[in-house]
Amino acid sequence: MLGFNSARNKAGVQSEDTINVCGQEYTKDEWTNVTPNILSKTSRKLHLHQSHPISIIRQRIENHFATFKALNRFEPTVTTKMNFDDLCIPADHPTRVKSDNYYINATNMLRAHTSAHQLQGLESGATKFLISGDVYRRDEIDSSHYPVFHQMEGLQYFDMDPEITAKQVQDDIASQAELAANTVQLVDDTLVKPENPIQDRHAPEAAQAVVAHLKHSLNSMVRALFKDEPNLQVRWIDAYFPFTSPSWEMEIFYQGEWLEICGCGIVRQDLMDAAGLQNKIGWAFGCGLERLSMVLFDIPDIRLFWSEDERFLSQFAAGEIVKFKPFSKFPPCLKDISFWLPEKDWNENNFCEIVRGVAGDIVENVTKIDDFTHPKTQKRSVCYRITYRSMDRNVTNEEINAIQEKVRSTVEEDLSVQLR
DSSP: OHHHHSOOOSTTOBOSSEEEETTEEEEOOTTOOOOHHHHGGGGTOGGGOTTSHHHHHHHHHHHHTTTSEEEOOOOSEEEHHHHTGGGTOOTTOGGGOGGGSOEEETTEEEOSSGGGGHHHHHTTTOSEEEEEEEEEOOOOOBTTBOSEEEEEEEEEEEESSHHHHHHHHHHHHHHSOOOOOTTEEEEOOOOOBTTBOOOTTSOHHHHHHHHHHHHHHHHHHHHHHTTTSTTEEEEEEEOOBTTEEEEEEEEEEETTEEEEEEEEEEEOHHHHHHTTOTTEEEEEEEEEHHHHHHHHTTOOOGGGGGOOOHHHHTTOOTTOOOOOOOOOOOOOEEEEEEEEOOSSOOOHHHHHHHHHHHHGGGEEEEEEEEEEEOTTTOOEEEEEEEEEOOSSSOOOHHHHHHHHHHHHHHHHHHHOOEEO
8 A cells, every 4th residue: 555655746936026836947836726635645646645535536537438549647737728729618608717626836736637738638648538636626515525536538520421430349349248236227308409409510420320339338337337236226317518519428327326437428529629630530538536546435425535545445355346444434414504695706716625635534514504685684594514433543522622623713714704
């Protein structure tokens, strides 16, 4: 387990004007919002540690797509152009906002998706490839959300000519061994329609053939991954992504709710053109490795993936799928915080980021339990319940009280709220 506990790189070393991320020096500006806690994760690279659950899933998918080129060593620092513009994401698109991303400065950031390297993959010369890595997003706090997680991006393209495309697809599907898994209940009633259209430059025959190939490939992947899971429910639903059309999501039913595990679709032709592939048509998918691992390894809380406790790490071995055995369940500590909101716009992600920054991985869940507007003043008050619980030790009331007080004072100062 040496890799998990080896010395960190200098990511996160900061001065008043500069910040060092993955060995590269950057100048800070008004967009800089990446925190030391987040920067400390950039050196972990869990997807490359062979006996870690994230890496085991990565290797399983790479083995399933054995003829694809595997690209899994890109650094998480990218330009905003790579993360947004190269993927046809408009300048005013809500996914660009500061409250949802970790910006190094106005032109550099920690990638929000592995799609940020899609153009690099297309320019690599490979007709089909997989990209995996850690991605970063400011998000809510609960057992299935964490500001750092791992994705795998897959892409394959074909000739644009309908007859050639159909032949390539048929030959490729015929060469894949169909994996029967009767335990997987797979439902797909999606259709290509005006609300989820084929792109104008794509002949319907070619697009439909590539869609069939995409769905066959992902259904085969799911059947291979979950072949030993009893009665797993999987469904396809329509979706929207700026960089594909038509687009879909795959979801699995886990712990009483539907969880997205994969987004996919036919690649926007603009992206193919940018790579000099004007006469090619391709599909792409992106899946979350944590979501898959939580189901396959029966890991109940996403924070566990970042644990350095040997009682967690020693349970897993390269290439093996085993069910996680909880080594302890420490009691939670609940604390409420309520405050009047400022007149300016309120963003819950900023609040959650402060809680994470102060409490680290001791915070398990943040839930809004009250939202009240005063009938006379029209001032709005909210109350959040914070659940504190360590995954590997018992925490004292004194420790939690100190953390809660720090949360209160930081929220009051940084977000200009009035505590109640």
